[in-house]
Amino acid sequence: MPTPHIQAERGDFADTVLLPGDPLRAQYIAETFLTDVRRVNAVRNMYGYTGRYRGRAISVMGSGMGIPSISIYAKELITDYDVKRLVRVGSCGAVRDDAQLRDIVIGMGACTDSKVNRIRFMDHDLAAIADFTLVRRTVEAAEHKGLPVAVGNLFSTDLFYSPQEELADMMKRYGIVGVEMEAAGFYGVAAEFGARALTVCTVSDHILRGESLSSEERQSSFDDMMEIALEGVLRDDNPAGV
Numbered sequence: 001m002p003t004p005h006i007q008a009e010r011g012d013f014a015d016t017v018l019l020p021g022d023p024l025r026a027q028y029i030a031e032t033f034l035t036d037v038r039r040v041n042a043v044r045n046m047y048g049y050t051g052r053y054r055g056r057a058i059s060v061m062g063s064g065m066g067i068p069s070i071s072i073y074a075k076e077l078i079t080d081y082d083v084k085r086l087v088r089v090g091s092c093g094a095v096r097d098d099a100q101l102r103d104i105v106i107g108m109g110a111c112t113d114s115k116v117n118r119i120r121f122m123d124h125d126l127a128a129i130a131d132f133t134l135v136r137r138t139v140e141a142a143e144h145k146g147l148p149v150a151v152g153n154l155f156s157t158d159l160f161y162s163p164q165e166e167l168a169d170m171m172k173r174y175g176i177v178g179v180e181m182e183a184a185g186f187y188g189v190a191a192e193f194g195a196r197a198l199t200v201c202t203v204s205d206h207i208l209r210g211e212s213l214s215s216e217e218r219q220s221s222f223d224d225m226m227e228i229a230l231e232g233v234l235r236d237d238n239p240a241g242v
C-alpha cells in the first residue's frame, strides 16, 4: 500500500535500505554499486531504488535534509515496508583539528539541538545510539579495506546556518566527530519502531577551517563510504563468511 510519501507496494523494498540525504546520491549509488536495479519511488523526486549488491537485495532511497524529513521516510519504510536495517550514508561537517575533508565517520551516538526525542520519550533524554553490531561490522569492513574511520558522537542540528557562533568550538571540546542534520532523530525513529540503524558520513566541510567540497563532489565522490556501508551489511548478514 503506498504511503503519502512513498509510491511503492509492500515487497518493493529490500529489508535493508541505504539512506543518503540527496536523492541524486541515491541514484548514483544504485547506478554505481547495484545490479538488477529498478526504481521503486519517485514521489517528490525522492528517488528510491531496489537492486542487488554482490547478490544481496538492497534498497537505496533519498531521505531529504533534516530530522523531520528522514523521520517520515524511516518510519514509513519500517512500518509499511518491513524494513529492518537502515544505514544513513551522509555528508557532515568537522570541527576537530585532526579531521580532513573526505574522512569517514561513524555515529555511535548522536547529540542534538532538536526536541524530537523528548517529544517521543516523555520529555526525558533518550540516548540516541546506533545498533552496536552494525557499528562493529561496518568498522570491520573499513579495517578490511584499510580505510581509517572515526567512531564517536555526531551532532544533529536543526540549523545548518547556526546563529550560535560558539557552538562549533563547544562541539570540538566534546570531541564531536561530525555535524549533520539527521542521525539523532533517525536513531530515535529506529528505537521507537524497533529497527536497527546506523549513520556513516563523509566529511564534506571543515566548519572551523572554512574548507568544503563542491555540490558535485557531495553527490558522487563518496565511494569509499558507500563500499564500507555495503560491505558492513554483508558482514552483518554473515560475519564469518565475507
Ligand SMILES: O=P(O)(O)O[C@H]1O[C@H](CO)[C@@H](O)[C@H]1O
Pocket: 020, 021, 022, 064, 065, 066, 089, 090, 091, 092, 160, 179, 180, 181, 182, 218
Ligand atoms: O549529505 P546529506 O546526507 O544530506 O547530509 C548533510 O547534508 C545536508 C546539509 O547540506 C544535511 O542533510 C546534512 O545532514
Ligand SMILES: O=c1cc[nH]c(=O)[nH]1
Pocket: 091, 092, 093, 094, 160, 179, 180, 181, 204, 205, 207
Ligand atoms: O549538516 C552539515 C552537513 C555538512 N556540513 C556541515 O557543515 N553541516
